[in-house]
Amino acid sequence: MxxxxxxxxxxxxxxxxxxxxxxxxxxxxxxxxxxxxxxxxxxxxxxxxxxxxxxxxxxxxxxxxxxxxxxxxxxxxxxxxxxxxxxxxxxxxxxxxxxxxxxxxxxxxxxxxxxxxxxxxxxxxxxxxxxxxxxxxxxxxxxxxxxxxxxxxxxxxxxxxxxxxxxxxxxxxxxxxxxxxxxxxxxxxxxxxxxxxxxxxxxxxxxxxxxxxxxxxxxxxxxxxxxxxxxxxxxxxxxxxxxxxxxxxxxxxxxxxxxxxxxxxxxxxxxxxxxxxxxxxxxxxTSLPGRFEEVLANVYFDGAHNPASAEKLMETIKRQFPNEPIRFVIGMLADKDVKTVLQLLEQVSDEFYFVDFENERAMTSEKMMALSAASNVAVLTDYISFLENVSTKEGKTFVTGSLYLLTEIREQLLK
Known part of the structure; x- marks a missing residue:
């Protein structure tokens, strides 16, 4: 759509x-x-x-x-x-x-x-x-x-x-x-x-x-x-x-x-x-929306929606923020290699928040969470309040996965 x-x-x-x-x-x-x-x-x-x-x-x-x-x-x-x-x-x-x-x-x-x-x-x-x-x-x-x-x-x-x-x-x-x-x-x-x-x-x-x-x-x-x-x-x-x-x-x-x-x-x-x-x-x-884009203080958008892009994101986080706590807010389409993406991102963080978004091909947050090996996981519903809150906390938060998710959250933030 x-x-x-x-x-x-x-x-x-x-x-x-x-x-x-x-x-x-x-x-x-x-x-x-x-x-x-x-x-x-x-x-x-x-x-x-x-x-x-x-x-x-x-x-x-x-x-x-x-x-x-x-x-x-x-x-x-x-x-x-x-x-x-x-x-x-x-x-x-x-x-x-x-x-x-x-x-x-x-x-x-x-x-x-x-x-x-x-x-x-x-x-x-x-x-x-x-x-x-x-x-x-x-x-x-x-x-x-x-x-x-x-x-x-x-x-x-x-x-x-x-x-x-x-x-x-x-x-x-x-x-x-x-x-x-x-x-x-x-x-x-x-x-x-x-x-x-x-x-x-x-x-x-x-x-x-x-x-x-x-x-x-x-x-x-x-x-x-x-x-x-x-x-x-x-x-x-x-x-x-x-x-x-x-x-x-x-x-x-x-x-x-x-x-x-x-x-x-x-x-x-x-x-x-x-x-x-x-x-x-x-x-x-040159800059680009959705590519390591800081949308709030300490909150970044990056549309890493497949293993190749997730690996690049993981490597860039290691290089840019080597000693900082990292957390992910993530939602993905079900026809992507979700498990491999999570395995790559879990190399830099053990804290994941899974969200649902408007797309008929989206994997549910519960199914995504079941695929994760991270120890600190949760389903997130009010993601706007969450992002505003973590922007004042230590560490960096990455909203990632589907570009459709980034579009939806961006629209809510603009409102």
Missing amino acids: IPRLDDYKKKWAVDSDLSIKPGLDAILEALEMLQNPEQKCSYVHVAGTNGKGSTIAFLEQIARNHGLKVGKFMSPCIVDVHDQLQINGKSITENEMDELFIQLKNAGLSGKLTDFELLTCAAFLYFSQQEVDLVLLETGMGGREDSTNVITPIVSIITSIALEHTRFLGSTIESIAKHKAGIIKENIPAVIGRLPQEAFQVIEAEAFAKHAPIIALGDHFDVTVDDTDVYTNDGKGLEINKLVRVLPGAHQADNMALAITAFFEVADYLKIPIEIDEIRNAVRM
Whole structure:
């Protein structure tokens, strides 16, 4: 469910299906009915298990610091459907969304698409009509059969590959890599993160078949993490030092490096000069909701919803707060590897509070608590009072698990 999308569907009598239906036939037909707005913009297409949002955040800020008007389509939302469509960091307005839905209705799209396909069509319309210079397009799930995979980008980015959405993408690293590899296009460069060997082989085979150059982290470019980061790019014969990040963790250094590398491709394509100081400024300015985000004093949001992201969160907590008490407030979807996530987080804390949240796929707090090996566990109902209370206590509290949970708690805090 996409918060507030139903408001527009009901207001303008545009029906769409809540289910997930991988495949491109429906959206290709719909886009043709809209006069193919997806063909009128320049894109960077981003897939990956983890790191998509952070990589896009770095890339958006770098592009904006170089004077570009940047559209961004991401999922899931932070608060509601409006923040999934942004231009230069500003969410689409209600009036702008009304205008899009009038066009979707008049084109005859009601009843033809899933919710995500409908929103993807709205995004293509919005960015084409607003004449943005660059669109950063995040896949919803997988890549090959994802509704965003109807464009030819300037560059494709695959940030990481781990087990996820196994019901739709398959139960092996290779099968998931096959889906992610689907965003690689003929003769279009692909910037690749640090991947398991079995995943990289799949990506490499796809790129070879499509004559797409691979630019791989740890091979063609790299980043050294210290008090300040150093980015190196052998292909460009370039080194950028004194890179200072707000987003902590070595994994965020990797995401930064992916973004910088992709921007070189964007700059070449759009024929704009690269300003190294503006890259430094952009890196320093980049932050992201739900990624080690301090929302109250000593209370952090981090959407670690699978083992790979939970491991990164655990490592970052160890590095940032080595001697402080840590507690977790957590809720997750039942189709995730909940037990492994808990085992990883239990390496830094023995205090867990489990919560229920509004999502039909959510695991109940009681079931989650039964999977935990921590000794200090409880089900939490009034999480707002709890978070306000612990913000004045010793230690750090992390709200984690599903991004849908973070969205719900954020909305309650804002109220």
